[in-house]
Amino acid sequence: MKLKGKYIKYLIPAIVLIILAIFFTREESETGKPRDYAEIKKSKILRVVTEYNSLSYYVDxxxxxxxxxELINAFAKDKGLRLDITPEMSFDKRLKGLSNGKFDIIAYNIPVTTELKDSILLTTPIVLNKQVLVQRKAGKSNPAFIKSQLDLAHKILHVEKGSPSILRIKNLSNEIGEAIYIKEVEKYGSEQLMALVAHGNISYAVCDQSIALASIDSFPQLDIHTDISFTQFYSWGVSKHSPVLLDTLNSWLKEFTKSEEYKRIYKKYYKG
Known part of the structure; x- marks a missing residue:
């Protein structure tokens, strides 16, 4: 159906205005600055980013x-704050959102590494975790099954955009003395990467063991038994401009992780 000329006359300016509004909104968010706890408390809103998956955050x-x-919601309730949570699949975008003030906290398992400590503040450790290789099980459908880290030479590993696992893969490449190629994927998180491997769209991916264990029942054709990293502490992240927020989170986590409520939440989502 064709639009009449008079409708087009009004439609084009409207589209231009929408585009300009989006542009200036993005500019404003990119030029914002991180908030510390006093500003957050004053606004009564806590802005949090995490990943959408069956372990961290999902809607049923x-x-x-x-x-x-559940963990960050308990913190917000204890502090009298309204939780404004955003799911974001790209780790790179989570970091950018933290640096420009779009988010106050990255409530997601972040490995405690020296490199990340240089760019953000990490809370007291919350869980132990590690990175694992996701591949199809050994058999005729997968003649290139990886049995050990040495077999990763010249293979392409898919990871989330900006994932902390990238540095570990580069170090692993140096350790085995062979190139390991990395393909960063912006639109998909760990569960989506697992699905791509399961359906043969890609051969290998790297994701958190905790997410892999939570999702493996949906992908019986996958193998997740090859470690990419050692078991290490994982924390939440806040901006380097939010030291009071960090202290507040650490004090709360220190007490809450000793509680029966924390034990209930942990057992609900973590196997083993």
């Missing part, structure tokens, strides 16, 4: 669930 009907969600 009219119920929001997930380990990260």
């Amino acid at each position: 009907g009219d119920t929001i669930s997930g380990f990260q969600y």
Whole structure:
């Protein structure tokens, strides 16, 4: 159906205005600055970013669930704050959102590494975790099955955009003395990468063991038994401009992780 000329006359300026509004909104968010706890408390809103998956944060009907969600929601309630949570699949975008003030906290399992400590503040450790290789099980459908880290030479590993696992893969490449190629994927998180491997779209991916264990029942054709990293501490992240927020989180986590409520939440989402 064709639009009449008079409608086009009004439609084009409207589209231009929408585009300009989006542009200036993005500019404003990019030029913002991180907030510390006093500003957050004054606004009564806590802005949090995490990943959408069956372990961290997900919506089931009219119920929001997930380990990260329940934990950060408990913090927000204790502090009298309204939780404004955003799912973001790209780790790189989570970091950028933290640096420009779009988010106050990255409530997601972040490995405690020297490199990340240089760019953000990390809370007291919350869980132990590690990175694992996701591949199809050995058999005729997968003659290139990886049995050890040495077999990773010249293979392409898919990871989330900006993932902390990138540095570990580069170090692993140096350790085995062979190139390991990295393909960063911006739109997909760990579960989506697992699905791509399961359906043969890609051969290998790297993701958190905790997410892999939580999702493996949906992908019986996958193998997740080859470690990419050692077991290490994982924390939440805040901006380097938010030291009081960090202290507040650490004090709360120190007490809350000793509680029966924390034990209930942990057992609900973590196997073993």
